Each structure stands twice: as structure tokens, then as C-alpha cells.
Amino acid sequence: MVTKYDVFEIVYKNRSLLKPIEVVKILNKDEREYHVIHRYLRKLADENLLIKKRQGFQAEISKKTELLYNLILYCIKNGINYNFILDKNFVQFISDSLQREEINFKNIKLNPRTIKKYVDILDKYGMILILSEKPLRAKIFHNVLLNNLLVYFGYKHLIITESSKSCIPEIKKELGIYRKLRKKDEVKYQKIINEFEIPFIYHSLSLEGNPITLPDTVKILKDKLIPANLKAYDVDEIKNYQEAMVRMLKDTNERKPLSLQAILDYHRLALRHRSYLAGSIRTINVFIKGNPNFKTTPPEKIKNELDKLFEKYNEFIKRKNVPLEEILKFAVYFHNEFQHIHPFEDGNSRTTRLIAFHLLQSLDVPIFDIPFGLLDEYLSRTKGSKKREDIKLYQSLQKIILFNLKKINEKMSS
DSSP states (O other): OOOOHHHHHHHHHHHHOOOOOHHHHHHHOOOGGGGHHHHHHHHHTTTSEEEEEEEEEEEOOOOHHHHHHHHHHHHHTTTOOOHHHHHHHHHHHHHHHHHHHSBOOTSSSSSHHHHHHHHHHHHTTTOOEEEEETTTOOOOOOOOOHHHHHHHHHHHOOOOOOOOOOHHHHHHHHHHHHOOOOHOOOHHHHHHHHHHHHHHHHHHHTTTTOOHHHHHHHHHSSSSSOOOOOHHHHHHHHHHHHHHHHHHHHHHHHTTOOHHHHHHHHOOOOOOOTTTTTOOOSSOOOOOOOOOTTOOOOOOOHHHHHHHHHHHHHHTTTTOOOOHHHHHHHHHHHHHHHHOOOOOSSSSHHHHHHHHHHHHHHTOOOOOOOOGGGGHHHHHHHTSSSSHHHHHHHHHHHHHHHHHHHHHHHHOOO
């Protein structure tokens, strides 16, 4: 069924005047829906989102319409149904929820069924961590999408984004459940891993500026179809990163420890579309685009810094019965140290994520994706940070791991 926002997206994108019947045809709808679409056009004009003229309708160019259009495009890119979230009641719920560290049926004054409906929407798109269903305990992730949604609907208030509350007890509990479930059905577990593959590839490369949408990523990797109008470079980047991820997962399944050669192999596979630098340590200085505060190691010191990092890594993985807290803290150190060494001309961050995941999985802490709702937070605490943020990344990593465990256990139990 066509919605008001579907109609707006078509008219705004077109920019020129459109008659109602032309909108019907662009939307590929039956002419019997003409009256519904015409009514939406008039309503959008009443809301000052479109301009009604004798010859038809066109977009009102303003900050509000630009924000709305960008919200819709952002949702399309990330495979999110914008009609679910462009709702004033939903946004009121988001506003109330983001002012609390956790939400439950007591501190959100809505009908429980309505709360569940909204929680299910957020859960579907990786924007909430459900700590408990009965009784409900959940934490919404504040990100760019929800922030711009609040701005569009006129909400301005303090949002709680920082929390020092530890997730370690919850992670330990879920790890216990995970290990029992995996022991019962390894085949199902491996199948679930494959389900995480495409979202992680999309999320990881979207952080690096790859413009291909999540729906198109699914078509490329799952359906083996290449949508029209995509650049070969961007498609190759996705395919190559999948190969690197498959190799990493194979290595962890075979309990192979990380080595510099293994990392060079991951990088070589991931950057095969740039063969002149794939799998090679850089010999020039590099900088993080848009973040001059991020310090990278001079090329003449890279080998020495990598040697020291791997000396610490090899010492760590030989230890027995390491507490979970120490595993996560070392993973954060390893992630940030490698990223600051920045041994390659390009592809450092995507490689860092692969080897950090390898480290955790080899220590029986499953992590296969960074949920959509935490991508902005993760980026702000890694290569987007003005200073090294090991403590804050440790807090983010707890939420990422708990999210992964909850999803794995939910799928394993179904």
C-alpha cells in the first residue's frame, strides 16, 4: 500500500512538476489508486512539504523537506522501512526512551502492546538492546537516524548516551546459555553465523564510505545478482571483503592463532580490487580523512610496533582461564593499537574489525556484527575520536557482544 512518504519521496526526487497520474505511473500503481495518491499530494501540500500548482505538484525546497528526504534515503540505504519510524507517536516514544538508561513498562507510560510494537521495530533494525523480555528491560541506541528523526519532529532535549553501567554480568549469563546451545547443535550454530555475514559486510564497509545499500548488498552476495547502475569498484569491494571474512571465520574454526602473515592475507583478499597495495605494509605517511587528531605510526616504525603488538598478543592467548573482563579489555587494546599503527595505505579499519573479531571468537566470545544502532557510537570511539578512547570503546564493546549473544541465543532457541 502506498503511503504519504512514498509519494513525497517520488516528488522530491523528481524536483519538476508532476501531475497526480504521473506519480501513479512512477510508483507503478494501478490507476484505481489515483484518488488515494491525489489525496496524499494535497495533504503534503497542506503540510508545506509540497507546492500545489495548476500544472501539478512539486517539492517545497526547505530545511524541513531536505531533512525528511535525507531521512528517507538513509532508511532506504540501510534497509529500514521509513513508514514505521516516520510517525509522531513512535518519535514521542523514542524521545521519552532516550532520556532513560533503560526502559520498562513502568517508566514508559504507554499501552504495553504499543511499547512492544515499537520495541519490535527497533529490534528488527538493530537499534535496541533487549536485556529482558519478561519483565521488559531494554536500552535504545542513540544514533544519527534517531537523532535526525527527533530533529525533524521538533524534539530538543538532553539525551542519555553515556553509561558506565557494566554489561559483564549479563554477558556471562548469555555466554553460559550460548555454550550449552552450541554444544547441542553445532550445525544450526554455523547456519546462524552465515546469517550475520551480509549485515556485517554491509555495516563494516558503510563505515568506509561504500555507497551500496543493504538491499543491494543482499542481492550481490546472497542472490548473486548485480543491480544496474552500480560501480564495479564498489561491487568488487563488497565481494572481496566477503572473501576475507570467510577466510577469517575458517581460521577461527580451525583454532589458528593470528599472525602477521594471516593479517596480510586478510588484507590482500579484502583489497584485491586495489592490487597495487593489497597485502603490503605502507611506506608512506597516511592520515584519517576528516580527523587530523588521529595519530598514525610513521612508516619506518611500523614493523617494530607490529612486533611489539604480536609479542603481547602471543603472551595473552597462551594464558589459561582469563577473566572475561580482561579478554574484552585486551580486545579493545588490540583493536585500537592496530588501528593506530595503521600499517596499510588503505583498508586498515575493515581489517582491524576482522582481526578483533578473530581474537574474541578464538577465545570463545562470539561476535559477528556491529548492530546498526551502534555504528555511530563505535565510529566515534575509534577512528572518529579526537583522542584514543579505550575506556569508552570497552563500554561499547560490551553492548556489541551482548547484542550478538542475545541474537545468537534467540535464534538457537527458536
